[in-house]
Amino acid sequence: MGYIRVKSCPPNSSRPVDCPGCMEESQDLFRLFHRFPAPKVLRMPCPRLIPKVLVQLGQLRGLIYSSDKGSPGSFKPYIHFLETPPLLVSNPRGDQLHILGGRYRVTAQGIEG
Numbered sequence: 560m561g562y563i564r565v566k567s568c569p570p571n572s573s574r575p576v577d578c579p580g581c582m583e584e585s586q587d588l589f590r591l592f593h594r595f596p597a598p599k600v601l602r603m604p605c606p607r608l609i610p611k612v613l614v615q616l617g618q619l620r621g622l623i624y625s626s627d628k629g630s631p632g633s634f635k636p637y638i639h640f641l642e643t644p645p646l647l648v649s650n651p652r653g654d655q656l657h658i659l660g661g662r663y664r665v666t667a668q669g670i671e672g
Contacts, residue, residue, distance in 0.1 A: 592667065614650070622641070622670060623638050628669070
């Protein structure tokens with residue numbers, strides 16, 4: 560089942576981030592990509608800070624993921640090779656990956672670029 564992940568609170572705060580239009584824009588992108596509206600919104604902690612020091616692991620040449628795009632609850636695998644690969648980096652502890660740069664877009668056709 561698809562859902563939109565929303566950061567519940569910024570660090571050291573007890574209230575959600577105020578982002579006018581962010582929820583509507585997120586719901587629009589979910590609907591465009593999946594071809595159905597998000598059935599629910601999941602609020603969970605999600606650190607948004609990129610560490611000042613990152614470890615370069617290599618180029619992200621492709622993505623493999625599963626999605627219920629077009630058929631709620633029916634997940635299929637998708638493979639995308641990236642024409643302009645972003646960097647794949649990690650925090651110094653090696654327990655969080657980040658994607659930096661690249662040229663790609665999330666569209667109705669999928670992840671392009």
